[in-house]
Amino acid sequence: MPVDSLPNSILAHMLAINNVPPPPLRSLPRLRLSKTINYGQLNALCHIRGLKSDQHSSLRLEAHDAFIKQYPQIYLHEKTVLPKVPHLADKRKSAVRLAEKKHQPAMPHNISAYLREARGGPSIDEEEITEEKFQEFLNILKKLPVYRTKHEHNMVWKILKNIPALTSQLSKEDLKILSKKVMSETWIKASTVTGDDGLYVLLTGQARRRIKVFRSLIEENDSIITSLYRDSFLFDAELKDSTVAQLYVPSKKLTVKKWGVFGSLKGGHEMNESDRSVVTDYDCEILKIPAKEYEKLELEKVKHENAKKLKLIRKCPFYETWPTLSIWELVSISKFKTFPPGHVLVESGTVISFVGYISSGYCNIYRNIVGLVDLPINKVKKMKKRVYMGKLKEKESFGEVSILLQAPFTCTIITGREVEMAVIEDKDIQGKCMNVI
Structure with a gap:
């Protein structure tokens, strides 16, 4: 090892051992000291046996050789941290996933889904709600709201907020409050369900909306009257005069399927009959959001807002x-x-x-x-x-x-x-x- 690479303190020590007077401090070469030194090794290096022996002693030469050999050990070499190399396997996986997304076959164009959405019908994602989850949802709705747990209330709300027909009429906060008051009702086949007292959501089965028609009572071959008699459907009739009746009959075209909505939260008397009531084709489970609960919620909001106004004006x-x-x-x-x-x-x-x-x-x-x-x-x-x-x-x-x-x-x-x-x-x-x- 060249002498110029030795630190000043070591160089001075070696010169003293060899009975050489140390040069002036200014004449010593300007050396770069290491930041990290193992002081235990340095202490052992300075106490090697034979360093202080006579100049021509063989023990001194052996000590000098040992000193030169052990000298590099006084420095603590920092480990070089190389930059992290990204795993090629992760890149390959991400590339494969991207390729799968690009080459994923397009979904078939189902015009009926777009028509249902345009008409305000249900467009809920059926894949997100599994059969097991839906059955649990039905079981929760059979319980009285006071007996439901917090988890069950959250589950009802998470499903209801995915129904566009509800979110278009209610804010998220209102729907979350009303979801804690809803229950399901069971209606048998050929039942007339009128939505004057709330908003209804069909969960199972199928129903047909009722429409208003005028029919003469003296016609013998009336297709509607014959169909009602054959299917044994109950219907309302109001006599306008001695020969004409106003009938409310189930429509063959306006059907309500799963997640379909009818009725109103604000009173259904001013609504069209087709939006207000249905006739069930099968046994159905129907969720009901009571209009009374919605009215209470609106009154509570008005009360809170009026209290805020009163406090504001008074101050x-x-x-x-x-x-x-x-x-x-x-x-x-x-x-x-x-x-x-x-x-x-x-x-x-x-x-x-x-x-x-x-x-x-x-x-x-x-x-x-x-x-x-x-x-x-x-x-x-x-x-x-x-x-x-x-x-x-x-x-x-x-x-x-x-x-x-x-x-x-x-x-x-x-x-x-x-x-x-x-x-x-x-x-x-x-x-x-x-x-x-």
Whole structure:
């Protein structure tokens, strides 16, 4: 090993052993010291027997050879970490999967599925709901809701939220609440199921929608009357005069199959008869979402929203001393609205069309000022500028004076960010609240 590669401390030690005076520190070569040294090996190296013997001693030569041999061991060599090589097997698997997806045969074009979806029919993924899972779903619906576990409630909700006819009428939150109130009903063949008291979902079997027809009672060969008599279907009849009857009969074309929906949550008297009632062709299991439960849910939402409005208006500065009855008059005619950032609520010089109570967000207030701008050749020009005056924050209101006195606004109000506020339109406040404010 060349001497130049030895650290200064080792080199100085060797020179001292050989009775050679150490050179000045500046004359020593500038060497790069290792960052990691095994000090145990260094200590053993410095205490090799014979290093301090006489210059011509054979023991000293052996010690020198041992020193040169063991010297590299004082350094701790760091293991070189090579970059990770991706497994070729994983790449091959991913490539095979991609190729399988590309060469996967296209599904046959089933026009009936598209027609059902266009008509609002069921388009639920049957492959996702296995037969075992569906049977468990039916067994859960047979239980009273109070006896179902949390897992069973979640399972009912996960299946119901996949039915497009339900999600188109109910939000996810409403459907989750109503899913804890649903039950299934068993209807035998040739039963007439009327959906006046709820929304119904056919789970098993098949049914036909009822339609309204007018038939003469004196015709002998009437195909509909003969068919009803042959199939022993019950039907409703209302006499219009002595010879004509209004009949509600099952249609041959309008069938309701699995996951089909009929009835209404908002009262079915104003619906078409075909959407309101069906006649079962087989024994059927039908899920019912009661209209009463939906009505309770809507009332609870209105109650919660009115409480929020009452709290909001009461905390506005000008309404803190108002009696609760007067504030309720405002609550009954107010509605929550949301405005995006940068929306101009009212321009300066115009009468505002509503009173606003800010629930969240803020609005910036600007004043239009006319100023003079210098132009070349000793000329000036008038220009309008918006000067920032302040902001309207949460639990603050505006617009009362402008509506009641029909006075134009002297400022421009623009939303600073998304703003939710309770709004009372001018037509409502002029008619109902004149004696309140």
